[in-house]
Amino acid sequence: MGDPTLTEIVDWFRGLQDKICSGLEDLDGTASFSEDRWQRPEGGGGRSRVIQGKHIEKGGVMFSAIDGEMPEVIANGLGIEATHFHATGVSIVLHPHNPWVPIIHMNVRYFETASGLWWFGGGIDVTPHYIDTNQASRFHQRMKKACDILSAKAYAEYKPWADKYFFNVHRDETRGIGGIFFDRLNQSSGASKDTCWAFVQAVGESFLSCYTELYEDNNDKIFDESHQRWQQIRRGRYVEFNLVYDRGTKFGLQTNGRIESILMSMPPQTQWVYNHQPDPQSEEAKTLSLLRKDIDWLNYKGV
């Protein structure tokens, strides 16, 4: 085994994009990904892949591997010296057509500098338009399993981190049922690089099975216009989070990144309804009541 090299990590991420795209094409069954390859004048580039199918209404699976001299302002933000750096990763957002299927997001990434610093970051979080507590619980069990590869306490750290990160402060609500979020994972965690990498690979590998289960459990459910309306309102909240809080999006907007790749996470049909309040007895209200931090989804038993 031994520590993975940069090339090994880049190759594995590229292969992960291929594997996930092919799996999602099978799942949707009506469309295939189109690809835009792009290059960065300063170094590196990526493959942006987008699907617009009958079931996956809009989905993006992005791979990139860039390098260059780090701008001072970014180095300052990271609290490190400005040197040559490499950054690579895979980033996914899927907006399903059926409102009973959740929106899902995954990101796995690796960063290293010429001065010898390195870290991993990433996470998966699920944003159901309608929360099914059993499904939420099963998803978190999968996340726990991936985290256990790193350490017995990793899930207990990364689950609350996701709650805190994927949070619309101005709405006082979580984006969805959370998941895991981690950043700057390196040897200071006590784990070897090899172990960190095995964990990140497990997160990446888990994506397709997580989504396949959520998709197959929900995609045949019948919906009508009222469900779609609610879905579009919830997509509005997703937009609010991504444009107001999401670090990756803000970073991309500030650094003149490829705008269509950065904003591939934006949903298709979306709407804002002034002061929308669902009926207190409705499924919609039940979902709202569960959009909060610190729910113990792993052992969720309902009330």
Added chain:
Amino acid sequence: MGDPTLTEIVDWFRGLQDKICSGLEDLDGTASFSEDRWQRPEGGGGRSRVIQGKHIEKGGVMFSAIDGEMPEVIANGLGIEATHFHATGVSIVLHPHNPWVPIIHMNVRYFETASGLWWFGGGIDVTPHYIDTNQASRFHQRMKKACDILSAKAYAEYKPWADKYFFNVHRDETRGIGGIFFDRLNQSSGASKDTCWAFVQAVGESFLSCYTELYEDNNDKIFDESHQRWQQIRRGRYVEFNLVYDRGTKFGLQTNGRIESILMSMPPQTQWVYNHQPDPQSEEAKTLSLLRKDIDWLNYKGV
């Protein structure tokens, strides 16, 4: 005449809201405004009015008059001492149903502190889904007329300010055809408070005639699904501006304002299409080509 008192300004703004709402109800002819009155625990409150009609698909006309002790962080941002303050104003965004009718935004506001500081701010800007250069020119002529009340050079200052402010940096495009924008207008401009106020009143008064003209010129035009799709894509850009750059929105989100009033500017049906590129010969492409700063709309003669 003489300088206006705080009470006179507040009363005038409240009356402006009434007048504009009544004018817009006549224009739409199918719906009336609903009102939410709200109070701020720290002092003051407002009247948020929203219309969801057949022609004005979603529109908000907000009045507020608040006061209290200024938080340190805001005083620092303004570069002034934290004292008791009053802030009052009217804020409007209208999203029309017909894609040929532009989105319009207006804001007029007044601010004063117990320590004797005061200023006005505001502006009007127009965001056509399809730019008609003659209409753009006429709108700017109206803005020039209002600015002339303040001084012969005001338009030459406030028009570029709007170009600069209503700009989606990450798209490298203006939000629309601009208009005017001004802030911290007080005696340091060389004009008396009385004259500043007459100008701000003229801006407020001009709103209804500007919008009525734009509405009547366009609302009977025929449109189909392709126009609506473009409208929804342009609304997405409006969302991007408001959530990423708009100072009022950011201020509201950061200071725990009434969220439904702050986000009343969000459009109804909206969509994001990956890498959308209109046909180079189309009306849509023509509009894109005109979404740039420094167009001399006052004397626009086309090309």
